[in-house]
Amino acid sequence: MAMGSLLKRAGLAFGRWNAAHLARRPYRMRAGRPIVSFTFDDFPRSAWTAGGPILARHGARATYYTALGLAGGDGVSGPHFTPEDLRALAAAGHEVGCHTHAHCPAWETPAEKFEASVARNAEQFGSFLPGTRLRSLSYPVSPPRAATKLRMGKRFACCRGGGQTYNAGLIDLNCLRGFFLEQTRGDARPLAAAIAASAAEDGWLILVTHDISPRPSRHGVTPCFLEHALNLAQASGAVVLPVAAAWDRIAAR
Ligand SMILES: [Zn+2]
Numbered sequence: 001m002a003m004g005s006l007l008k009r010a011g012l013a014f015g016r017w018n019a020a021h022l023a024r025r026p027y028r029m030r031a032g033r034p035i036v037s038f039t040f041d042d043f044p045r046s047a048w049t050a051g052g053p054i055l056a057r058h059g060a061r062a063t064y065y066t067a068l069g070l071a072g073g074d075g076v077s078g079p080h081f082t083p084e085d086l087r088a089l090a091a092a093g094h095e096v097g098c099h100t101h102a103h104c105p106a107w108e109t110p111a112e113k114f115e116a117s118v119a120r121n122a123e124q125f126g127s128f129l130p131g132t133r134l135r136s137l138s139y140p141v142s143p144p145r146a147a148t149k150l151r152m153g154k155r156f157a158c159c160r161g162g163g164q165t166y167n168a169g170l171i172d173l174n175c176l177r178g179f180f181l182e183q184t185r186g187d188a189r190p191l192a193a194a195i196a197a198s199a200a201e202d203g204w205l206i207l208v209t210h211d212i213s214p215r216p217s218r219h220g221v222t223p224c225f226l227e228h229a230l231n232l233a234q235a236s237g238a239v240v241l242p243v244a245a246a247w248d249r250i251a252a253r
Contacts, residue, residue: 012142015107019143019161023150025173030253034199035246036233037206038062038226039160039178041099041138042070044077044211048085050223051212052092058230063242064089065099065138065160068124069117077211077219083128090129095242098122098134098156106161107142114144115151135244136160138178138208149174157247160206166194168203173247181209181221181229188225192232199236204246207233 038055040047043064055062070080090096101121104114118137125132137152138160144152152159153174163177184190191207198205207229211220233240241249 012107015143015145018146019106019139019149019175020163020172022146023153023174025149025153026170027173027250029168029171029204029250031202031204031250032253034202034236034238035204035249036195036198036236036238036240037204037243037246038229038233038240039065039097039138039206039208039243041065041140041208041210042067042075042077042103043081043099044075044220045079045081045085046077046211046213046220047209048081048089051226052089052094054212054223054226054230055094056092058227058234058240060230060234060240061093061095061242061245063095063097063136063244065097066121067099067101067103067140068121068128069100069102077217078213086128090132095136095244096125096129096132096134097243098137099140100137103140105141106139106144106148109148111145111147111151114148115155118152118155136247139175144175157244160208160243162208164190164194166198166201166203166205168198168201171204176204176206176243178206178208181207181225182216182219186221186225188228188232191229195232195236195238199238204250205233205238206243
């Protein structure tokens with residue numbers, strides 16, 4: 001392995017440790033009932049055009065983590081959302097969350113620059129969706145720096161990272177764990193295990209993906225897999241809620 005990529009891997013491992021242990025905003029969670037949240041990052045149009053009807057069939061609402069700088073463009077997961085998509089999904093009761101404006105990689109971006117991009121996203125939202133407040137954030141690409149967690153903790157009710165697990169007991173509102181559906185490579189077993197383990201602890205499982213397509217990119221899953229995740233979540237006895245609504249439910253207890 002080249003020295004450069006070894007250093008990059010070591011840096012990311014350090015980043016993951018940082019994200020998990022530093023600048024935490026701990027909260028003792030007692031949900032009383034398991035919760036599953038469905039979230040889409042970036043987001044590719046298909047998360048709404050193909051994912052939206054599947055969510056609607058299950059009576060479920062999701063969180064769309066939006067980087068407005070990507071609007072109307074093309075990405076590795078297909079064409080990105082348009083302003084009309086955003087208006088339509090907000091009108092359908094889904095949550096619009098923040099994913100920075102320029103899709104800033106959380107570990108590689110200095111905290112000040114990251115926050116400037118978050119502020120720009122919020123500002124531009126005023127014209128896209130007047131009156132909407134972005135209440136939760138997901139960190140793009142890599143784990144957040146401690147300084148970034150602290151800044152985001154002041155702006156958002158809660159923020160989500162990765163980690164391939166659920167949240168239970170003492171959770172970190174500055175970096176909630178997320179479970180990326182595409183990392184299962186289409187194998188439903190790890191997903192079923194995470195849903196069952198979270199349900200057994202009255203936990204909060206936050207699922208993440210990008211595109212929804214019969215031939216998904218390596219960042220997305222098929223419509224069938226999303227449908228299966230919804231079936232498993234609902235059969236587990238969990239309540240399915242967008243991230244900010246899930247937090248409101250937890251905080252109200
Ligand atoms: Zn992203």
